[in-house]
Structure formats: C-alpha cells, structure tokens
Amino acid sequence: MEGTMELLNKTLNSITRIDDEVAKKAKQELDALAKPLGSLGKLEDIAIKIAAIQGNTKFNTDRKNIIVMAADNGVTNQGVSAAPQSVTALMTRVIRNGVSGVGVLAKHAGADLTVVDIGVNAEINIPGVINKKIAMGTADMSKGPAMTREQAIQGIETGIEIVNKLCDEGYNLLGTGEMGIGNTSTSSAVFSVLSGISIDKAAGMGVGLTIEQYKNKVAVLKRAIEVNNPDKNDPIDVIAKVGGFDIAGLVGCYLGAAYRKVPIVIDGFISSAAALAAYRLKPEVKDYMIQSHLSAEPGAKYVMQELGLSPMLDMNMRLGEGTGCALAFHIVSAAEAIVKNMATFNDIMLDDSFLVDIR
C-alpha cells in the first residue's frame, strides 16, 4: 500500500492555489472590453478562472479531451439498475467508436476522447480503449467493501496517470465522463456519506427505474452504508467501501488536473460525487473545476454549493458519459474568444472610423 501511495501523495503535496494576481489582471482586462462591467456574466467568471489556473490572461483551451472512466459495479447484482451489467462493456465499445452521445458531442466540440477500462467486467482489449483494469468490476457493496483500500488508491492514481499523459500531450482543457451500469448508486452512496445527507434524499431515480426499483435501490444503498460503515472523514475509505473504480479514477483526474494546472469540467452526478471526494482530499482542487450543467440527480446541486460552483447549462440531461462537458466546452471556448478578440473601449476610441457622426 505504501508503495502505491507514492504518486497520490506526491500529487496531493504538489497541488497549489490558482494565481490570484492573474485573476485580478484578467478581470481588469475584461473590464476594459467594450461592454458594461460584468455584463457577460459567467463567460467572464470562466475566463478569470482559467486565466488564474493557467497563469495567463490570454489562456488556451484549444486542445480538449474528455476522459471516460468505464467500470462495472458488483452492486448491480441487487437490481439497482434498469440495464444489465453487460451494457457497460457494450457501451464502452460504442463510446470508443465515437458514435455514442459523448462521441458525437465531443467531435462536434472539437474534443478528443480518452476511454479508460478501469474495471469493466469483460475483456476489452481493443485499440482506443486504455487498459487500466483494476478488476473485473467491484464486489457487491451491499455485502462488504466494493474494493480494497489499495484498489481505491490504484484507481485514483490511474486517473492521475491518465491526466499526466494527456497534459504531456498538450491538452489544456479536460472533461470528466464515465460509463458504468450502477454508478448512480455508488455515486449516491459516496455522496450521502461525504455530505451527511440521507440516502432517501441523495439517491435519484437514476435512468429508467420504476418506483419499486427505486425503493429497492434506496434499501440496498442504506444496507451498503450500514454494512461497511465508511469513515466520512476519509474519502479513500468511502470510495473503497461504497464507491466504484470509475469514481476513484475520476477523483484522480481532478487531482491530476489541479496538479498540472489544467481546467477540468465536471459532467453530471457521478462526476460531481467524484469532485466532492477530490475536494475533501484537497480543497484547493475546486479552483480547477468548472461545472458544466445542472444534473437532474438531487445530490448534484449540493455538491455545487459546497464547492462554490455554478452550472452554465440547464439541459435536463441525464445521460452521463461526459456529454455535459462536451456542450460546456463550446462555452469555455467562447470565453476564450471574448478575451482574445473583443475590442476594448480604448481600441474604439482610437479608431476614427467609429467616431464619425457621433455627437
């Protein structure tokens, strides 16, 4: 265990705050543009945030990548999901081929996809899917821990490694996605334990559940928390006992992004639960996060409040995969265009062609 902690500890210890001076300078530059102060709202907030992350008011977000962590969850044995577990492997292949929701939307946004098999319960040895399989899915958390603590750390470190690799390749804007049948259940459990909000309020209807199935899901999640009794002050313990490999991997992505000073966009509820866990491990991480859309799952709003984030999109989307990130990338990119291409009041005053005929 000590061995595998090395990358995680190094990363946690190397994360620093964003650059407040650059943030201030970015705000001044935005205030000089030909518009009423602050009138571009969250476009300006995003621009200031990314400037402070990258340490440059003329920041770049031209190399975009959405990381899709794919994994299976043993708790699907308990009937918490409408779809069978085999759909995870199927959809991982479909995502890799670029014809799933996130594939289409990422391409439309000029973003690349990084598909990671971090624990799918099937052999997926195909080009285009990075094999980082920790196990053939987690154990059934309603009967014991979903994974060992070592596996949770391995999952987090996998996320860090993937982000390090992508940053080395020059990506400067990341998004989080996932594929894993049962992962709204694990996310609800992780969120419930970390937030102290009861499962009744934390668990959403997921995707396509009937009322009966939903009631069963709530009962199973309560049992999982009871049986495992995770320590809410130890996010790694929470992930190990009631999380999933995908969540662990995403936690690592957030930590890695903060370490590498690259902005990272949060997708839906699963990504939000992972963001909360990452924040609890290292609060500075929140300054590197950008919220894409308002998820329909009840816990997502809470996470945003705790992290001080505000979504830019209200799309009533609940597909996951990173689809919300792909849409948000357009808006982030628009913020960059504003910073780089909009005229200042000064530009206008110096350009005679604007001033003719003005009284």
Next chain:
Amino acid sequence: MEGTMELLNKTLNSITRIDDEVAKKAKQELDALAKPLGSLGKLEDIAIKIAAIQGNTKFNTDRKNIIVMAADNGVTNQGVSAAPQSVTALMTRVIRNGVSGVGVLAKHAGADLTVVDIGVNAEINIPGVINKKIAMGTADMSKGPAMTREQAIQGIETGIEIVNKLCDEGYNLLGTGEMGIGNTSTSSAVFSVLSGISIDKAAGMGVGLTIEQYKNKVAVLKRAIEVNNPDKNDPIDVIAKVGGFDIAGLVGCYLGAAYRKVPIVIDGFISSAAALAAYRLKPEVKDYMIQSHLSAEPGAKYVMQELGLSPMLDMNMRLGEGTGCALAFHIVSAAEAIVKNMATFNDIMLDDSFLVDIR
C-alpha cells in the same frame, strides 16, 4: 396605413402550425438512439422542435444569422440609462465591425451578423449596416407616443423583410439581437402593459444604473404608460406608444421566421418582450421560438412561462446584442449532430465488433 399593412397581414395570415407528425417521427428517431429514453433532455426537445419547424427529422441549422436591430429611444432624455444616447450609433458601428460581444461570439459559433439601422439617431451610411431607418430615434414616450402606428407597422414589416431576405439567401437558423440605449426601459414598458405586471416588478436594474437612477426609471415608465394609455389587447398600439423601433423590428423577425418556417432564437429581455408581442399578434409563432438563456431582467422569466419556453443556458448575461443567441447556436448545432451522427441500438446490434465478449 392600409398600404403598409399589406406585408404584415399577408404574413400573419400565412403563418401555420408546425408539423406534429414530423415531431412525432423525430421523437421516435431519438428514442431509437443508443441512450436511455429522453436522457439528452433539452437537446432532444430542441431537435424535435426544429424537425417540426423545418418539416424534416434530419433538419439543417448550418446557415446561422443573428439579426441586430439598432435604434434610439427618445425616452433617454429622461435619464433612464447609464450610457448616453450616442453610444447606440457608436456600438452599431462596432458591432458591424465584428469586434463587439456579439460579433466575437457569432464568429465563434459560425454565424453571420445582419446589422440593421432601424432608427439610430445618427447617419450610419456604411457598408455592412442595412439602412432601414424609420426616424432619427423615437419620440420621448414619457410625453406622448414613441412613434405613430404607421411607424410601428413599418418597423414590424422591416423585420419581416429582413427575415425574408435572409431566408432567400439560405439561412436556416436565426437569432435576435439589438442595440439601443434605453431599450430595457421600452421593453419593460411593453412587457408591463402586455402582461399586466406592474412596472415596479417588470423593470430591472438595466445596465449600470444606481438605485436613484433606477427609481427615476420606474417613475418615467409609469408616466409613459399613464400618458399614452396603450391598449393591452392591441400589441401594435403598445409598441407604437411605449416601444421602440428595435422592438418593432424584432416582432417582425419572429413573424417572418414563423412564416418562412425557420427556427428563431430569443436572446435577452428586449428580445423576450418582442417575442411576447409577436405571440400576442399570432400565438402560433411561439412554436418557432427557442429560448437561449435566462436573462437577469425580471420580466424574462414571465415571458418564457407564458410562451412555454425554457432556456438552455444560465449565464447571468445582460449584454444583449444577441450574445445569448450566439452561445445557444452551439447547443442547437449539437442537437443536429446528435440526430445525424449518433448510433441507434439497432446499429449496435447489427455491428459484430461491439458484441464480442458481451455475456
């Protein structure tokens, strides 16, 4: 007057409902895609709506245009705005040069701009600004009607003409924008009269007003409505007495878009007030409208509720010019990509490469 009514009457009489059969077919096609039913939320709603507008489930939104109606408002004499009236002419030129907020965001979204001088209080005879000037700004509505009924109709018909021209040129997705110092005041007045909601609730802080200036704005708008006593059941009367040339032009844009069966995106509060007036003239028009973002002005929410529209973006933006439309165009375009490029469950089942190793 009868003469100038011809185009307006012809347009109003030619507007028909969207195609419910195509909407149904579009929903079926979306339900066949490899995702849980409805999980792409408003992306699906937008796709269904535009399919029904264009009468084709494989609709096109590749030719985008934002129409910016620029005009001055005589009521600025009463100190309702933080900026002087001359800024309208200045910013009209800046917008035409593509370096204002909407210029930058439109270019980023692959959209063209159509800048119309429909009543700026300065000579703006430059290429790239369509001269449709009705007058050198409206009269001061706090002392009498802003314009004659004939001028209101001329304004509406100008909007129809512009949309007809753009549709003839092949544009298939339109957005509404405006530039006019004082136009949150005129919009608040139009909105207040049409909705029956008092000015105290209808008028927002506009852009950059102090509390004192805001109180004055409210008093001036109350006086304008009292002095003119517009007929709330006659939207043209309302626009003529307490509206502006920009609002009249935008009303025409909505009517023209519905007539030509082209989707039209609503920007902020001024565009929303015009949308409400267009809807009151011809309720079918609402089916051709798409709401871009949630404006900070209080009346915008009401208009969306009455028209049954829901914004996709929550950006806290209050710049106007059509900036919200430019951002929304990315999302509309993403909806088109989903419809055209995403795999169906059937595609997946027929593709052996997906099925290997799946239990």
